[in-house]
Amino acid sequence: MCSRGNNVTINIRLILSFGVRAVKTLIVYAGRHGCTQKCAEMLAAQAPGGITLANLQKCQADPSGYDTVIIGGSIRMGKIQKETATFCRAYLSQLLEKKVGLFLCCANAAAVAAQLQAAFPAELLAAARAVEHLGYAYYFEKMNFLERAIVKKIAGVDRTVENISRAGIDRLSAALFGGSG
Numbered sequence: 001m002c003s004r005g006n007n008v009t010i011n012i013r014l015i016l017s018f019g020v021r022a023v024k025t026l027i028v029y030a031g032r033h034g035c036t037q038k039c040a041e042m043l044a045a046q047a048p049g050g051i052t053l054a055n056l057q058k059c060q061a062d063p064s065g066y067d068t069v070i071i072g073g074s075i076r077m078g079k080i081q082k083e084t085a086t087f088c089r090a091y092l093s094q095l096l097e098k099k100v101g102l103f104l105c106c107a108n109a110a111a112v113a114a115q116l117q118a119a120f121p122a123e124l125l126a127a128a129r130a131v132e133h134l135g136y137a138y139y140f141e142k143m144n145f146l147e148r149a150i151v152k153k154i155a156g157v158d159r160t161v162e163n164i165s166r167a168g169i170d171r172l173s174a175a176l177f178g179g180s181g
């Protein structure tokens, strides 16, 4: 989904009323069964000013013109979705000039640090204002036979589980939207 909602109108009102340009935020993400999308939507709900939410598997996104960019993805078999990796590589130099937040959804708590390092470019991880593991979900009703079998065997889980970190959402949100800098 790529949506701007009513916030474009809110931006224009703010410019007319105060002569100040409202902060613009872009949230891009890619995922498989909806956990990453849910986290992106929870972050979007906390963003002030103009917000664009873009599922990179359905549309293109360009960070030009945005002050803050949040990039999210999930891990499958040790790897982040190629759309998120491609976005980071394509816009790396621009992203290094912006306020950036990164998040990952993944279930293997012991591998979070290594999976973050593998998922995002090292320069971006170093420059990001916030980097968060936002937990994970297994939505069994959305998985195919093979995915269910893998999750049962590797994670020992055989039903839908949602374990999204609201604390992580709040930390990311506070780091990116909380202050003036």
Ligand SMILES: Cc1cc2nc3c(=O)[nH]c(=O)nc-3n(C[C@H](O)[C@H](O)[C@H](O)COP(=O)(O)O)c2cc1C
Binding pocket: 030, 031, 032, 033, 034, 035, 036, 037, 074, 075, 076, 077, 078, 079, 105, 106, 107, 108, 109, 111, 115, 135, 136, 137, 138, 143, 147, 150, 151
């Ligand atoms: C087939 C499959 C493979 C997975 N592989 C990994 C993995 O290698 N490492 C990990 O930490 N989590 C792994 N997970 C857990 C997912 O990262 C987790 O379910 C995440 O919330 C998925 O988010 P999404 O629905 O937005 O793609 C895997 C899940 C599935 C279904």
